Amino acid sequence: MSTKHTIPSDEELTAFIDGELTAEEAARIDAIVNEDESVAERLEFLARASLPFKQAFAPLLSQAPREKLETMLAAIPAQPSARPASTPAFASRRRFLGALAASLVAGIAIDRAVIGIGFSAKDENSEWRSVVADYISLYTPETLAGPVPTREVQAAQLRPLDEKLGLSLSPEAVSLPGIDFKRALMLQYDGKPLAQIAYLDPETGPMALCIVKSDAGRKAPDLESRKGLNVIYWSNETHAFMLIGRIPVDRIKELGEDVRRRLSA
The missing domain is CATH 3.30.200.100 (MucB/RseB, C-terminal domain)
Structure with missing residues (x-):
């Protein structure tokens, strides 16, 4: 499926996570997540992130072009999902999140060793920049x-x-x-x-x-x-x-x- 014009924004995905969409909107977002791995990965990232996305995107969500999104999503042919209907789209990858969290400290240490231009492991402010980069990269x-x-x-x-x-x-x-x-x-x-x-x-x-x-x-x-x-x-x-x-x-x-x-x- 081509998702060039149908990929949900972070605001829509955040509303989906927070349970703020209607049943029809949630079903449509879930259908896209089931078909598009990149959207599923973004949903997973937002679901586990510690930043307060709900509050941050609230003003933007109120201005989101919902009618346009609904029109585009309605045009997508229904596809059978390989996942059980009762299972959230990102739940199938929850198993490795524990391991991912456990390896976070090691990952930060690796980042400090290899990704800097003029970057020092002694830089106490580097941690927040890493969090921002993770987010902006999406x-x-x-x-x-x-x-x-x-x-x-x-x-x-x-x-x-x-x-x-x-x-x-x-x-x-x-x-x-x-x-x-x-x-x-x-x-x-x-x-x-x-x-x-x-x-x-x-x-x-x-x-x-x-x-x-x-x-x-x-x-x-x-x-x-x-x-x-x-x-x-x-x-x-x-x-x-x-x-x-x-x-x-x-x-x-x-x-x-x-x-x-x-x-x-």
């Missing part, structure tokens, strides 16, 4: 489809981030030249608020500027690579920052330096 251009929010909407989305992080973020301060601002979300990592500002580069796809409170001290900008994504990261006395995307290293370095200067002004 983004596609379709994840961030839709019109660019107006400046007023951007400012309204940034305001809760300011309140949680003790910052003063404006649309101008976080803008990336030639790259569309798409949305600002408040997530959580290790009990601390984590701001994510998502962008869509017309050439290389999704990008994100992420900010978390940190007392690790000032650190000059540095570069690394995670999950096939380039990252520039830095910190001041109170916060740690990272800009991540598939954009080339030279360009992300230029963008990161520019936004760092504006956020420091």
